[in-house]
Amino acid sequence: MFKIGEFSKLSMLTVKALRFYEKEGLLSPAHVDEWSGYRFYEANQLETAATIKALRQLDFSVEEIRAHLSGVPLQKALQAKKDVLLQKQADISARISIINYLMEESDMNYQAVVKEISECIVYSEERLLNQYSEVTALVLESAQECLRLNPGLECVRPDYCFCEYLDGEYKETNMRIRYSQAVTKIGIGNERISFRQLPATKAICIYHKGAYDRLGEAYAYIYRYAMENGYQITGLHRECYIDGIWNKENVEDWLTEIQLPVK
Secondary structure, X not given: OEEHHHHHHHHOOOHHHHHXXXXXXXXXXXXXXXXXXXXXXXXXXXXXXXXXXXXXXXXXXXXXHHXXXXXXXXXXXXXXXXXXXXXXXXXXXXHHHHHHHHHHXXXXXXXXXXXXEOOEEEEEEEEEEOOHHHHHHHHHHHHHXXXXXXXXXXXXXXXXXXXXXXXXXXOOOOEEEEEEEEEOOOOOOOOOXXXXXXXOEEEEEEEEEOOHHHHHHXXXXXXXXXXXXXXXXXXXXXXXXXXXXXXXXXXXXXXXXXXXXXX
């Protein structure tokens, strides 16, 4: 058996921490001398100590650790912690991306191109979203509903899909968004899914690389370009998501094309 000082060295936990975990019922000494009050630990308790230390490093509360040591499966709690850390990682990456952009001190990263967007058939769904991160769910659920109504319906090649923002102002929540996907033919719609025939249109197009938080700079550039070059805007701008969280881990690799219909 080990005295508390020896166990402290082996477990890499301070004596103060061991006394705290004893008080909380997480790691009690195997034996306490009734005369001296000395605390003794067994070698097999080192594994429990290591588990407690690891979970505390992951910001698990004493209550969460106690539940695990009492037999509650750990996988669900670990997944929840992982999700929180991944979100923090995404937030940090987005902030770094903004910092890099500001350090460049130039909006000349954008290159406007005027091109013809071909006539196409699209299915669309409009939805009121609480936050922009819900766009991914809108895209997936719209596709599922459309295919349920129209089994075998195919998307055009090359793929073409986009989002339009229908509010007359910028909103951070409760924004109305319409998602559209180009398909090979008109199908059956319902209260959610509608089909439209979009005419060919000329559009000013730019590529935006990085976090969506910075799209404001891209819009400022493309609208200024339209004004300075005498173009008349004929429709809502379209956001085409080429690369994003679904296939790129680094937020700086996300790629969005903005299309502004003009004449």
